Amino acid sequence: MKNIDYSKELNQEQLDAVLHGDGPCLVLAGAGSGKTRTVTYRVAYLLEKGVDPASILLLTFTNKAAKEMLARIGSLVGPEANGVWGGTFHSVANRILRSFATAVDHTSNFTILDQEDARSLIKAVLKESKIDPKARRFPSASVIQNVHSYARNVGWEIGEVIEVKHPNFMDCSRDVEWIISQYTSRKASANAMDFDDLLANWLKIMDQHPEAANTISSRFQYILVDEFQDTNSLQSRLVERLAQVHKNIFVVGDDAQSIYAFRGADVKNILAFPDQWPDSKIFKLVTNYRSTPQILEVANASLRNNQNQFEKDLIGLKSPGVKPMVIACPSARQEADFVAGKILELRSQGVALGNMAVLFRASSHSQALEFELMKRDIPFEYRGGLKFFERAHIKDVLAYTRLLINPKEESAWLRILNMQQGIGAVSAGQIMATIRNTAKEDVFNISQSQIPARASAGWQDAQNVLQASSSQIAKPGFAIRSIAASDLYRLHLEREYPDWKDRLEDLEQLALFADAYPDVATFLADAVLDDTAFTKQKGSSYDNERIVLSTIHQAKGLEWDTVFIIHLTNMGFPSPRAVEEDDGLEEERRLFYVATTRARNNLYLTYPQTVGFDSLAFCRPSMFLEELPSGLTEQMTIGRQSGFGGLRSSSHDSWSDEAASSWNDDVIELDSYGNYKKRKEEPKSTSVWKKPDTKKQAPRLSFLRDVDDL
DNA sequence: AGAGTGGGCCTTTTT
DNA sequence: GGCCCACTCT
Numbered sequence: 001m002k003n004i005d006y007s008k009e010l011n012q013e014q015l016d017a018v019l020h021g022d023g024p025c026l027v028l029a030g031a032g033s034g035k036t037r038t039v040t041y042r043v044a045y046l047l048e049k050g051v052d053p054a055s056i057l058l059l060t061f062t063n064k065a066a067k068e069m070l071a072r073i074g075s076l077v078g079p080e081a082n083g084v085w086g087g088t089f090h091s092v093a094n095r096i097l098r099s100f101a102t103a104v105d106h107t108s109n110f111t112i113l114d115q116e117d118a119r120s121l122i123k124a125v126l127k128e129s130k131i132d133p134k135a136r137r138f139p140s141a142s143v144i145q146n147v148h149s150y151a152r153n154v155g156w157e158i159g160e161v162i163e164v165k166h167p168n169f170m171d172c173s174r175d176v177e178w179i180i181s182q183y184t185s186r187k188a189s190a191n192a193m194d195f196d197d198l199l200a201n202w203l204k205i206m207d208q209h210p211e212a213a214n215t216i217s218s219r220f221q222y223i224l225v226d227e228f229q230d231t232n233s234l235q236s237r238l239v240e241r242l243a244q245v246h247k248n249i250f251v252v253g254d255d256a257q258s259i260y261a262f263r264g265a266d267v268k269n270i271l272a273f274p275d276q277w278p279d280s281k282i283f284k285l286v287t288n289y290r291s292t293p294q295i296l297e298v299a300n301a302s303l304r305n306n307q308n309q310f311e312k313d314l315i316g317l318k319s320p321g322v323k324p325m326v327i328a329c330p331s332a333r334q335e336a337d338f339v340a341g342k343i344l345e346l347r348s349q350g351v352a353l354g355n356m357a358v359l360f361r362a363s364s365h366s367q368a369l370e371f372e373l374m375k376r377d378i379p380f381e382y383r384g385g386l387k388f389f390e391r392a393h394i395k396d397v398l399a400y401t402r403l404l405i406n407p408k409e410e411s412a413w414l415r416i417l418n419m420q421q422g423i424g425a426v427s428a429g430q431i432m433a434t435i436r437n438t439a440k441e442d443v444f445n446i447s448q449s450q451i452p453a454r455a456s457a458g459w460q461d462a463q464n465v466l467q468a469s470s471s472q473i474a475k476p477g478f479a480i481r482s483i484a485a486s487d488l489y490r491l492h493l494e495r496e497y498p499d500w501k502d503r504l505e506d507l508e509q510l511a512l513f514a515d516a517y518p519d520v521a522t523f524l525a526d527a528v529l530d531d532t533a534f535t536k537q538k539g540s541s542y543d544n545e546r547i548v549l550s551t552i553h554q555a556k557g558l559e560w561d562t563v564f565i566i567h568l569t570n571m572g573f574p575s576p577r578a579v580e581e582d583d584g585l586e587e588e589r590r591l592f593y594v595a596t597t598r599a600r601n602n603l604y605l606t607y608p609q610t611v612g613f614d615s616l617a618f619c620r621p622s623m624f625l626e627e628l629p630s631g632l633t634e635q636m637t638i639g640r641q642s643g644f645g646g647l648r649s650s651s652h653d654s655w656s657d658e659a660a661s662s663w664n665d666d667v668i669e670l671d672s673y674g675n676y677k678k679r680k681e682e683p684k685s686t687s688v689w690k691k692p693d694t695k696k697q698a699p700r701l702s703f704l705r706d707v708d709d710l
Numbered sequence: 711a712g713a714g715t716g717g718g719c720c721t722t723t724t725t
Numbered sequence: 726g727g728c729c730c731a732c733t734c735t
Contacts, residue, residue, distance in 0.1 A: 061724090061725070062724090062725080063725090088725060089725075090725050091725085114725090115724085115725090195724095195725055196725095198725090199725095259723075260723075260724075260725095261723095262722075262723060262724085263723080263724060263725080361722070361723080362721080362722050362723075363722085363723090364721070364722095421712095422711090422712075423712085424711060424712050424713080425711090425712090426711060426712085427711075427712090452711090454711070454712085528725095529725075530725095551722085551723065551724095552723080553722090553723050553724070554723090554724085571721095575721095575722050575723080576721095577721080577722065578722065578723080587723095591723080
């Protein structure tokens with residue numbers, strides 16, 4: 001084991017937290033204050049003290065965070081770190097449940113349903129139910145799914161969630177509960193778990209199976225939780241149960257960066273930690289090493305508009321840099337143009353593309369920029385949107401693969417059946433009923449006589465593929481090749497997709513990825529829970545030559561020299577829908593805080609003054625910009641005539657003046673979203689009003705990201 | 711019962 | 726602009 005000089009490598013704040021003894025410990029770590037560093041050194045310190053690596057459990061929210069921390073621990077202490085258990089709550093739950101599945105009425109090779117799989121199962125239940133959505137308004141499958149998931153994560157009744165989140169569906173409450181109960185039993189009989197089941201079943205074992213619970217909790221003597229502000233009630237209870245006996249619970253987080261309330265995260269978990277764990281120690285990390293004082297001032301000033309928070313300002317240590325810049329652009333097209341131009345300019349000044357990132361609130365905000373970057377041949381890496389394992393053809397093949405393990409898994413069947421010629425929702429439902437009544441050994445040999453006549457050919461095709469690949473169960477890569485290369489699936493791809501060749505190549509990539517796994521079940525679990533292994537393979541050598549495009553949520557925990565936050569409009573960010581939620585505005589502001597604190601040296605805040613495709617809509621700058629004290633930022637307006645690069649530093653004669661005066665001409669009206677929309681006739685000054693021709697632009701390149709998939 | 715076509719509706723974040 | 730749904734034709 002390497003020798004670590006803790007007092008030299010850590011500041012006093014961090015050192016205190018790392019060296020603290022056993023028992024409950026809360027570390028409140030501001031953005032850029034060395035949170036990851038503290039956690040990794042803490043683990044190193046435990047190992048150095050002689051703690052068995054296998055008794056340390058490190059829980060995170062993203063796979064990326066888990067991998068990064070484990071890697072850093074590894075480079076700190078060497079191979080001794082290998083035994084440390086680290087991963088997301090969900091992936092650790094998966095690993096544990098593989099050993100204890102029978103306690104919760106599953107077998108160890110249970111299948112994990114991702115959100116889409118789960119939704120399609122709910123949809124099928126909905127269709128078979130006698131509920132007539134025409135007779136009255138009834139929540140869609142995805143609304144039901146959200147309600148169900150939220151209820152489980154925060155521990156509410158279905159009725160309560162509907163009352164708070166969808167009051168207009170209050171009278172459907174009973175029926176929704178019934179649908180959910182059907183979904184639950186179908187899922188169980190298919191030996192499948194959704195994301196929430198992973199956590200819920202883990203907790204169930206901890207609560208109701210003392211023997212198993214004892215094995216689990218005595219195995220993990222030290223529990224560390226990253227991003228604790230993002231835990232929901234289910235996760236918080238899990239953590240509590242795990243640490244109940246030894247109380248060696250070490251959590252780090254920042255209430256100011258709590259941005260997952262929509263999926264049940266509750267800041268109260270971190271605020272109440274000291275009450276929940278008497279005698280806990282609290283450490284605060286407020287020294288920021290990452291950002292210039294100018295950037296921190298903007299972040300701090302913004303956050304001061306929030307009421308519910310610990311009082312704490314980040315204290316910057318870096319020497320002064322430049323003020324963050326606010327850039328008003330006439331349109332999204334010109335915003336993209338500005339950002340692309342600036343990227344090239346910075347690169348020529350020596351900032352590597354990999355040291356820059358463009359962040360946005362919602363995936364759709366990046367469209368114009370994606371096009372502009374492609375046009376200019378600027379390589380970029382897109383984070384967010386569809387992941388590799390969520391793309392249609394990948395999911396198709398995975399559905400077949402799932403059946404090899406779990407022949408009665410309903411949502412896999414539904415996906416496959418609906419792909420066959422001559423099988424629609426009704427036949428699929430009938431066939432499913434037959435499958436449910438068949439022993440799992442016989443499912444691949446159901447006789448034609450039990451299948452509706454028109455569905456017969458399609459059914460036989462699918463059977464053939466399954467039978468052919470079922471012999472490859474021990475070799476996931478071969479199973480995948482056998483499915484992807486089948487006439488049935490290859491022809492399906494050719495029929496459906498213009499880019500079928502790329503997709504076939506994707507499938508070979510998938511097979512290569514699967515080759516590394518000892519069996520199909522392990523491979524499938526990773527495919528659903530963790531695709532970092534795959535994405536890494538793809539882009540590794542380019543990492544430093546690509547600019548990152550990312551949603552703010554996915555950018556949490558990361559940092560870059562230069563950060564652009566785009567589409568800072570009143571209708572884009574804060575998101576109008578989020579603002580309707582309780583505490584929604586404050587959460588959006590925390591999101592803005594997360595975004596700004598990703599930047600080390602340069603921060604560009606841009607917004608278009610118009611958005612829209614059909615009709616042009618004006619928008620104002622985001623309130624997060626308007627509420628910033630003037631003087632903290634440099635303002636800039638891009639003139640509408642200019643191509644790229646032509647900037648004006650005054651707002652005189654600018655688009656915004658013209659737009660403002662137009663608002664008085666009654667050409668603009670409020671639409672139902674509270675947006676200003678163009679009405680009736682086109683104004684005279686055509687060049688200004690012509691809608692930007694971003695519409696006819698080429699679609700996103702499919703190998704970068706495929707939005708047409710699902 | 712499926713498949714193909716036209717119209718209304720909504721734009722969020724993710725393990 | 727794109728998705729989902731409902732309607733209609735086969």
